[in-house]
Amino acid sequence: MAAAPEVAxxxxxxxPVPTAATFPAPTLLWQPGAAAWSLCLxxxxxGFVPPAALAAPAALGASDDTATTTLEVDARQLAAWDxxxxxxxxxxxxxxxxxxxxxxxxxxxxxxxxxxxxxLPDDSDDGGxxxxxxxxxxxxxxxxxSRGAWADLLITVGFVGELLLASLRLxxxxxxxxxxxxxxxxxxxxxxSLPIVALTTFLVGLLLAYMGxxxxxxxxxxxxxxxxxxxxxxxxxxxLMTGVILAGRVGAAFAAQLGTMQANEEIDALRTLxxxxxxxxxxxxxxGMLLVAPLLVAMAMLVGVLAGLPAAVLIYDVPVPLYLxxxxxxxxxxxxxxxxAKGTMYTLLVVVAGxxxxxHAGRNAQAVGxxxxxxxxxxxxxxxxxxxxxxxxxxxxxx
Amino acid sequence: MDVLVRAEGLTLAHGDEVVQRDLxxxxxxxxxxxxxxxxxCGKSTLLRHLIGLxxxxxxxxxxxxxxxxxxxxxxxxxxRRQFGVMxxxxxxxxxxxxxxxxxxPMRLYTALNRRAREQRARFKLALVGLGDCFDxxxxxxxxxxxxxxxxxxxxxxxxxLLYLDEPSSGLxxxxxxxxxxxxxxxxxxxxxxxxxxxxxxDSVFAVADRVMFLDVRExxxxxxxxxxxxxxxxxxRVREFLHRAPST
Numbered sequence: 291m292a293a294a295p296e297v298a299x300x301x302x303x304x305x306p307v308p309t310a311a312t313f314p315a316p317t318l319l320w321q322p323g324a325a326a327w328s329l330c331l332x333x334x335x336x337g338f339v340p341p342a343a344l345a346a347p348a349a350l351g352a353s354d355d356t357a358t359t360t361l362e363v364d365a366r367q368l369a370a371w372d373x374x375x376x377x378x379x380x381x382x383x384x385x386x387x388x389x390x391x392x393x394x395x396x397x398x399x400x401x402x403x404x405x406x407x408x409x410l411p412d413d414s415d416d417g418g419x420x421x422x423x424x425x426x427x428x429x430x431x432x433x434x435x436s437r438g439a440w441a442d443l444l445i446t447v448g449f450v451g452e453l454l455l456a457s458l459r460l461x462x463x464x465x466x467x468x469x470x471x472x473x474x475x476x477x478x479x480x481x482x483s484l485p486i487v488a489l490t491t492f493l494v495g496l497l498l499a500y501m502g503x504x505x506x507x508x509x510x511x512x513x514x515x516x517x518x519x520x521x522x523x524x525x526x527x528x529x530l531m532t533g534v535i536l537a538g539r540v541g542a543a544f545a546a547q548l549g550t551m552q553a554n555e556e557i558d559a560l561r562t563l564x565x566x567x568x569x570x571x572x573x574x575x576x577x578g579m580l581l582v583a584p585l586l587v588a589m590a591m592l593v594g595v596l597a598g599l600p601a602a603v604l605i606y607d608v609p610v611p612l613y614l615x616x617x618x619x620x621x622x623x624x625x626x627x628x629x630x631a632k633g634t635m636y637t638l639l640v641v642v643a644g645x646x647x648x649x650h651a652g653r654n655a656q657a658v659g660x661x662x663x664x665x666x667x668x669x670x671x672x673x674x675x676x677x678x679x680x681x682x683x684x685x686x687x688x689x
Numbered sequence: 690m691d692v693l694v695r696a697e698g699l700t701l702a703h704g705d706e707v708v709q710r711d712l713x714x715x716x717x718x719x720x721x722x723x724x725x726x727x728x729x730c731g732k733s734t735l736l737r738h739l740i741g742l743x744x745x746x747x748x749x750x751x752x753x754x755x756x757x758x759x760x761x762x763x764x765x766x767x768x769r770r771q772f773g774v775m776x777x778x779x780x781x782x783x784x785x786x787x788x789x790x791x792x793x794p795m796r797l798y799t800a801l802n803r804r805a806r807e808q809r810a811r812f813k814l815a816l817v818g819l820g821d822c823f824d825x826x827x828x829x830x831x832x833x834x835x836x837x838x839x840x841x842x843x844x845x846x847x848x849x850l851l852y853l854d855e856p857s858s859g860l861x862x863x864x865x866x867x868x869x870x871x872x873x874x875x876x877x878x879x880x881x882x883x884x885x886x887x888x889x890x891d892s893v894f895a896v897a898d899r900v901m902f903l904d905v906r907e908x909x910x911x912x913x914x915x916x917x918x919x920x921x922x923x924x925x926r927v928r929e930f931l932h933r934a935p936s937t
Contacts, residue, residue, distance in 0.1 A: 466797070554780055555776040555777065556783065558742055558776060559774065559780040559842075561741075561742055562772075563769060563798075564769045564797070565797065
């Protein structure tokens with residue numbers, strides 16, 4: 291469309307604007323008429339954005355008679371305009387077109403009229419096929435499930451229920467899960483997560499010994515560093531750190547993998563074959579995690595406890611044999627099974643969050659990213675909540 | 690006329706938004722039915738309803754005497770075996786090779802041993818001109834090859850009914866023509882019924898026995914007839930669509 295300023299001549303033809311010309315201020319008038327409404331464009335519309343106060347009156351298009359459902363644009367007093375005229379008119383006219391008002395745009399320059407015809411809904415100007423805009427759809431639909439946080443919770447509960455049913459079918463030997471998928475997932479979640487889990491629990495163990503030693507040293511009790519590290523790491527921190535690391539490494543990966551499959555219609559393709567995606571895609575991930583998580587947590591416990599050794603020995607002068615003996619003395623079966631159970635529970639929460647978000651992702655790339663973020667956030671929140679709840683419950687039960 | 694599928698009063702909706710309403714039509718045995726309409730009119734949504742992925746807001750999808758959304762698991766499994774689906778982007782399972790993609794439906798629905806499954810899968814791939822792609826991962830295929838592989842997968846159980854979502858979109862004219870020829874050959878030699886959602890009018894006129902037009906404004910089916918009949922005598926908007934131009 292031409293961007294150069296132009297001016298309407300007395301005959302209504304559009305001509306280029308003299309550069310030094312001055313024109314009346316821009317405005318517009320909505321005028322009802324016997325046969326139709328008219329919209330008078332007045333003055334210099336170059337760069338003009340009509341204020342909301344000048345929007346179309348409510349009476350226009352409010353009833354069915356022709357006089358109120360037809361609008362003629364009158365450009366005889368339009369002194370000058372530029373490329374902003376079409377957007378300005380579109381902002382004024384589009385709501386009317388949606389109300390079914392027929393627009394007569396003949397007074398406008400050809401390129402402005404053509405641009406408006408493209409931007410406005412079809413049939414809104416009377417150069418179309420004359421049909422009116424479709425009426426609002428009033429087909430009665432059955433009530434829908436609720437939305438928002440409640441619906442999100444229901445989806446999660448439904449997902450967990452389906453997962454339990456799929457597990458039961460597996461136990462009865464009627465699952466679509468493939469053994470090769472299970473082995474693949476064990477490899478993905480276990481050995482490949484080992485280095486990062488070991489590194490983080492080593493640093494946490496070291497930090498705990500260093501900070502704990504400083505506090506215990508004030509009362510001359512450095513020798514209890516080993517007790518602090520052992521109980522803290524075995525009972526709480528090894529599982530917690532394993533869960534947190536896997537939330538970022540595995541939960542996010544699961545959400546991205548399943549979300550991408552959803553976006554690519556791969557999950558739809560499974561459903562059309564009657565394959566339950568929970569059995570086929572989620573169950574191997576869950577079982578794979580269930581099998582490798584205790585090993586990962588146990589390894590994290592060992593690394594975390596041993597990480598306290600250099601701090602205790604080099605900084606607080608605790609002899610190596612004494613540190614090791616105190617570790618063994620403070621390590622009980624109760625601490626061990628509680629730590630393993632908690633760690634395994636955290637990792638299962640990671641799988642549930644990742645797979646639930648992935649399977650319910652939208653069908654585009656952005657939705658996959660959002661699902662991944664939600665999976666990690668959900669997993670972390672669930673882990674912290676589970677850690678708090680389990681600690682309180684176990685303590686109150688005397689464990 | 691032998692009817693395979695019957696849609697009765699089908700209303701398609703996304704949440705509270707009605708996409709298409711009150712659709713009533715039959716899919717006849719051994720016909721090629723093209724579903725056309727403007728972008729966003731609900732063609733692919735209709736397909737999802739016909740293949741059991743999305744329950745209609747109102748109405749029924751009948752396969753013979755069975756309501757697709759109200760039958761038991763055993764009947765549903767039998768119905769699913771009767772149709773194959775090619776999704777718009779192929780939807781090949783990316784973690785499997787092309788051959789494994791074809792063999793999975795056979796593993797689920799037939800008692801064939803692995804060698805027989807592999808032989809049948811290789812044959813289906815040869816049928817669509819991908820005979821040497823058995824061990825290739827989907828990621829290594831071009832867009833057109835993915836579509837052809839997806840058709841081969843849809844054919845893996847020798848279905849009586851084939852649903853194709855935009856089969857020739859994104860294909861060069863030669864491959865689009867080959868695909869049309871394949872559809873006609875399937876119908877002629879195997880008696881396969883084909884329902885294809887498409888924007889490609891060349892394909893519509895080349896292969897379709899009937900065309901269903903879904904109107905985006907009326908939100909319902911406004912025409913269902915032979916393509917040339919609609920081109921000459923169809924409603925105005927259908928003629929505009931088939932002529933690729935508004936008849937102003």
